Amino acid sequence: MAAREVDAEQAPQDGGRVTITEIARQAGVSVPTVSRVVNGRSDVSPHTRARVEDLLRRHGYRRRPTTSATRAALLDLVFNSLDSPWAVEIIRGVEEAAHTAGVGTVVSAIHGRSGGAREWMRNLRARASDGVILVTSALEPLLYEELRILGVPLVIVDPAGSPALDAPTIGAANWSGGMAATEHLLALGHRRIGLIAGPPRLLCSRARLDGYRTALESAGLTLDDTLVVPGDFHPESGFTGCNALLDLPDPPTAVFAASDQMALGAIEALRRRGLRVPEDMSVVGFDDVPEVRWSAPPLTTVRQPLADMGKLAVRTVLRLARGEQPDSPRVELGTELVVRSSTAPAS
Template sequence: MTRAATLAEIAREAGVSTPTVSKVLNGRADVAPATRERVEELLHQHGYQRRRGSSAPSSPLLELVFHELESAWAMEVIRGVENVVREEGMNVVLSESAGRLSLGQSWTDGVLSRRPIGVVLVLSGLDQAQQAQLTSRDIPFVVMDPAGDPGQDVPAVGTTNWNGGLAATRHLLDLGHRRIGMIAGPRPMMCSRARIDGYRAALETAGVTVVPALIREGDFHHESGYREGLELLRLPDRPTAIFTGNDLQALGLYEAARELGLRIPEDLSVVGFDDLPVARWVGPPLTTVRQPLTEMAEVAARMVIDLSRGHQPATLRVDLATTLVERSSTAPPPRADEG
């Protein structure tokens, strides 16, 4: 793309030196935040895009950015991206947008300094300033399982979270459960809200009252499944079944049930979400909603590679289907359940 303004012109307009503008373009950290923001805005306004040339890496990089890089969930995503980049002769760089590895620095600083062919951003989102940074460097991006609404113009890959929540809860209803609890993920996240909505829709369609006290908010980690599970199972009229927002919370719930002397599925039925490999190994094996994480990552990686080559996708939003996987953690309730 032809530059609408030279670096010197942008520098004059921003009231800084040309080397400072160059530092911003190259993702250097030694620029004051206010100056960086002013330069970024001018780069965006002028539609400045870096030309790819001899400074590009000899082995192309695809940047995979996680909100937090941990758990088997992330490994399934990494596997999917690796499947694609291996065929393309590329390499993958992993980074965090938050969490213990971010060191208080914007994740975009590292991305801009490495100049990858594109970015796949997982379980997070892009604000306007970050979008402007990537766009001005001609770095395409795709959001996988976006935390919030990515916007109509942002390519995104997700899954049918609402249908998954509906299927999980209907399975428990079909077994005869009526007092069904839920340990959800963080409410601000789109996937978490969609799973809660699917749970609610299943209960309402079956004529079962939604009891707010049976819905608890977790954080998609094992500890919140354990903590919220203990609270639900200590209720005077405890639930006979619980749907958790992901498999890690289900494992925490397993621990809470064992601590209270409850058997799964004889005393408590449990359904998870994700179908991580551990879901098959725990005792009893976990009934869960399969989220096709590896396939989602493959689609996102192919999409961002196509964008880097100037090919626009047929659609900017792709949602892959979820599937209920029935195992041994669910059974009919042990007694008549009055909801």
């Protein structure tokens, strides 16, 4: 379904809501001008665009979905950043599903540079994308509102916080994954288990922490707050966090890192201190990105189906682009503990 201009005279809104013709009358502009604003065209003055968009927001205007059965032509895949194998795995799944559907993909990273999200929105308007897959990102409320005005379908993968606009979300079973990782270490006889946590603003981080806490409580252990150190999913924070745990008067015998990248950083911290994995300390990660199968030693980790999450996001946003609704607005794919050589019984 290639993006098409709204037929202004034939576009009354569901439930008798305001038409584009009425928007034009209130704004004091022509119907084609409003149509150009709705469809993201650039040939409208900033002052006029602002006036029309304000009326569109006030009236809750939504572009009517097309009923064409033709498939969408272009999707936007948006990340905070692209500096991790985790992102590459999601891209791999999205590209595979999009290729099968005959759809193009534009990949963007919106954070880490000033005005990145607004720049992306301007580009989105210009290319008239048919759908957006937003991965672990949070847009400003005004940008969500612009997506709504444009009528662009939105699916959120691994939502950072509460979903906006009632958009469908696709995630992984982070709570059960965190519990499985901790239960594995408990079954090996470990009782002091450190956690290098992810950013607390992310739902997935909080869920993994809750799974860790639940496993400890189920084993009759009290959570020791000194064994939980902060991280940001990157190797450097795993390195720093593991060193902090090792510096405790009574350090843990095992570490659960809430991402594979942090687990690799933890293993490097142990190596530099002359400690062996798993003989001196067991390490568990989370994600199962490809390179951890080749780490020294191969990493025990919780596999989340990153590529499958990307594929399902494509299928969901294409359904929305056809004017259909997903089977469920909230999907959580299962996680699986993968045991390799980085864990062993407590000495």
